[in-house]
Amino acid sequence: MSNLVDFSQSSFWISAASIVFNPTFWNIAARQEYHNKVITKLFGGNSRLGCYALAVTIFSLGIFRDYLYSEALAAQPTHPTLLSPAIHLSAIPLFLSGNILVLSSMYALGVTGTYLGDYFGILMDAPVTSFPFNVTDAPMYHGSVMSFLATAIWKGKPAGIVLTGLVAVMYTIARQYEDPFTTMIYQKRDEERKKGGKKAQ
Numbered sequence: 001m002s003n004l005v006d007f008s009q010s011s012f013w014i015s016a017a018s019i020v021f022n023p024t025f026w027n028i029a030a031r032q033e034y035h036n037k038v039i040t041k042l043f044g045g046n047s048r049l050g051c052y053a054l055a056v057t058i059f060s061l062g063i064f065r066d067y068l069y070s071e072a073l074a075a076q077p078t079h080p081t082l083l084s085p086a087i088h089l090s091a092i093p094l095f096l097s098g099n100i101l102v103l104s105s106m107y108a109l110g111v112t113g114t115y116l117g118d119y120f121g122i123l124m125d126a127p128v129t130s131f132p133f134n135v136t137d138a139p140m141y142h143g144s145v146m147s148f149l150a151t152a153i154w155k156g157k158p159a160g161i162v163l164t165g166l167v168a169v170m171y172t173i174a175r176q177y178e179d180p181f182t183t184m185i186y187q188k189r190d191e192e193r194k195k196g197g198k199k200a201q
Contacts, residue, residue, distance in 0.1 A: 004158040006076055012159060015072035018065040019166050023174040026058050030119040034185075040120065047120040048112070055115035069163060073152065076159035083156040095150035101143030104132045114140070118185050127186075141171040 006012065032038040039050040081087065106114045108130060112122045132139035145168045152160020 003077065004079060005162055009075045011072040011075045015068045015163055016166055018068045019163060020170055022061050022065055023170050026116065027174060027177055029054060030116045034119040048122060051112050051115060051117045051120045051122060055111055058115055073155050073157045073160050076157045078156040079158050082153055087153060091150040091154035094146050098143040098146030098150060101132045101139040105139040118182055123186065123189055138175060145171065
């Protein structure tokens with residue numbers, strides 16, 4: 001394994017740390033916002049402004065994570081099998097498909113829908129069921145994993161495949177926390193709407 005992945009490179013572990021940190025950070029920040037309105041209070045009670053600030057922070061952390069990933073791969077050994085034409089070129093449709101999933105999901109959800117607006121009380125009227133959500137229930141996460149893997153294949157770096165596996169694991173763990181919590185938020189909203197309807201009658 002040592003001839004495939006150089007674990008002595010600090011850049012590999014720094015990249016791994018950023019991959020673990022990002023979803024951990026946004027889940028903790030979102031929960032603190034939902035329960036204690038921490039971010040909203042920082043922005044003078046303006047929840048939408050707080051959500052936009054969190055969006056900029058998450059997006060910036062994502063860019064930095066991608067930079068660290070690229071730096072890590074640059075210091076890692078290349079494997080000739082990954083550079084064979086068939087495998088090497090497979091990175092192109094993989095990368096394009098991944099980015100289509102990510103960008104189309106951002107377009108469908110908007111800024112607040114993409115960046116945890118529901119934790120700020122900014123809820124969507126109804127779940128999005130159009131593309132790409134009719135293809136996968138987590139297009140942002142799945143598309144991101146595909147892009148990481150495509151980059152690893154294109155550069156011929158087995159270390160990138162290992163780090164992509166870590167990305168997939170962290171997103172899977174994140175969804176274990178996010179999906180039920182988001183469902184609870186909308187169920188609570190629907191229950192309050194029903195109660196409001198009954199009072200009006």
